Amino acid sequence: MKLLVVVLFLSVALVSTTSPDPEAPTGFDNKSNGMVDDAAHQADQAKFDETEGVDDGLGPLYNAQSCRECHQNPTSGGTSQVSELRVGHQGHDHIFHNPEIPIAHGTEIIKGRTLVNDRSICPSAAFPDMEIQEHVPDSENIRTNRMSVGLLGDGFVEAVADQTLLDLSKKQCEESHHKICGQAIYVPIVEAPGQTGIGRFGWKDQHASLLSFSGDAYVNEMGITSRLFPDEVTKLCNTAPEPNNQPGTDGLDDVDHFARFVRASKAPARDATLADTPQAKKGSQLFDKIGCVTCHVRTLTTAAAGAKINGGTYTISDALGGKTFYPYSDFLLHNVGTGDGMVVPMIEHYGVRMYQIQWKSFSPQHFQKAQNKLRTAPLWGIRFRNRMMHDGQSITLRDAILRHRKEGREAAKHFKHLSAADQQAVLDFVNSL
Template sequence: MQAPCISPLPPRYRLAFFAAASLLFAPLVGATEAKRNDLSAEDTTRVEDVTRPTNDFSRPEQYEAMPGGATTSRNPIDADAFSHASANLGFSEEENFRLGKALFEKLWVSSPSSTQASDGLGPLFNARSCHSCHLKNGRGHPPENDAGSSSSMILRLARPARTDKERQTLAELKVVSFADDTYGNQLQDVAVPGLAAEGRGTVTYTEERVTLAGGETIMLRKPQYSVADLGYGPLGTDTTLSARIANPIIGMGLIEAIADADILAMADPEDRNGDGISGRAARARDHRTGELQLGRFGWKAQNASVRDQSSSAFVGDLGISTPDAPGHWGDCTSAQAPCREMPNGIQTRLGNTEAPDPVLELVTFYSENLAVPTRRDVGSPDVLRGKALFYRIGCIACHTPKYVTRRDAANKAQAFQLIWPYSDFLLHDMGEGLADGQQVGDATDREWRTPPLWGIGLTDDVNGHTFFLHDGRARNLTEAILWHGGEAERARNAFASAAPEARRHLIRFLESL
């Protein structure tokens, strides 16, 4: 049976740079241009043609089964589906990938240690390795009796600006948030021997009943967070807690290779076209140069590059200093004097940080080159019907299906690839239900970066669970959709009011990604 077709998509899907976004963003980023500067006129026409969203759902699109272009992994789908290198890496690059993998999975130890190339952990930390949070390079989870350790979820700590000077500091992105005066930017629940951990995050849930068309009822769980066993006195009275589970890290180099102009083309902060979607581009400061760039990584798009995302995790989650974040005490604050006085892992013969280059470079390379797996069942009638509904109710207004990466991407393997991440990488107001009370850089407490959807259907295969959203509150894809509010409320309501079979088709489409 032929899947239904829908009318052509709204004019916001054009390659030309949105004028409003240009005026808002270009002076802040500096190098952003109105159009891509890596394409010839002929290339531009080709890119516009191939990235135009389809209105034919009778069959799969050409190359749709290869979401990462030539980098796509064709390996068997199993628990290691997110652990393969980009399929088109050269021999020498494969060696760097393997070295990066070893460092990504390396267990760091406290100082002093006889294994001097591996010490420097903490003194306060959340995990001993990158792999501990990003297990099998996949999605983290909240604490659950049936899901094992909670090390793949952390609690961010932040307080509002208290003075005009602090508000100006935030506006200029000299900081992305203000930390708790005692406990810093996130709660570290583990410490090296001889030091008290900061505390233990706890979560309790209340449930809300939602009735869908056809009489199906869904229970949505709303989390409430607190901290037990505080080790250094009370939290600040204005400190807020926001949970974060680890994101999958497949396809990150491809995301970095998307042209700024193509992401900014989706921005419409004033909703001038009246479609109810007003995505905003996030700014982020490069950790090495301090220059403003387009943010595209992290739940709040607070990082501009894979390297910046990696260095943030080293210092925040592991307490390991790098050339981009040289503080060897990690997130210990000046109020935690015993932490600041603990031994560190700096070996002067290797460098002046605990993870000197090439450690950060190799971990970054590994993270940039984890391949997106090939899609499944792209030609299934149910999947095609679900895709049609996904497009028709407006999900692609934020989950932009496809891009062609820059011709001059830093890694040739990622250059000029047709990719299907299903994200615009912009900030969107997701409503009060998902608000966390914290401003992070340009993102308000109600705004979140649109996460890419590629690989989402393999979460259970890779990580043995189906917890979604920034804090894992959603226990399946249906719950994740029903938590959408704000700019996404219209699409959420259309899903809730669709016939049960149509909803099942849409979930089947997501499971095929």
């Protein structure tokens, strides 16, 4: 009897110490992960899906009329084939410079951003003679496309503590004997002037906060100004009052709805059929064995519920706190030989007023150092993309893998040396994510 009690006690202790953190919910059902109720989530989605017009403040320069246009596969908040254009040039000082793009027959020069907008709202009935389409001068000879990325489950990514990413970087560097050392970067939290966090969103880790990213996207992709980004890229052809985006009856701006929509989204679910095949299971082991997992980290855990992040402006809710999820990324910056030499443009991402503020632990030099680095692309939901890597230039998974050089060279080499069947197993596994 005594023995039985001891055994029972031990097994309970064992279960409670080894039981993992609860898992982040997954799926593509447009339902909330529990952070808000489903009705609120769907209302937020409606904002994300909404097509904006000139009267709402669209443009003057823009790329698309709604967030959904670029984030939609297989459902709102997902990824898409839409790419955008970024350019710049290397100066005589050997430093990267943002482009200077003349518009309106050279009467105005657009500066401070690497993004080149593909569309504009005029000429129009109101401005029949105004030409503001951006065209890239020949002198801007560093040019790249950047693919849209998926947002589903990003609320969990945002809720990972800075320290978790810093520790990951240190451990990775030590364990690889300094061959693979992901760079973590402090970036401004736009809604908390002076405060920073470890960047984890965008191909260059240019944001830590989903609210900051939403404001950035609203002005740069759609030309809609908000309290976070109150300055238009150009005033030419502009008629809507500023900031274009005003709070609704619930006190929330569109940018608040976008951020909450992403925060409450479920993480991408795996392809259960493929994941269950012997090949994919074997591929999963090989993925670890050949070193993909060093950067494409399987599991992360969010900070505890109640923790304050984004410079104290955002408290992690019960639905997001202490959750385990499977992004297959370390969210750190690496040079895998695909760098295009572009440095993150400060004004574009943090606003015209960013230089008036002293940001904690922030230095644009850190972005200089990351000139040829990119964030480890999270592989969750990769099966919804057929143009891979930041520039969309890899059309098959095999091409994408074999393109890894520098920090990713060893892993790519190990992949190349696998038998055809084992290579296929790795591809099946990645395709199941």
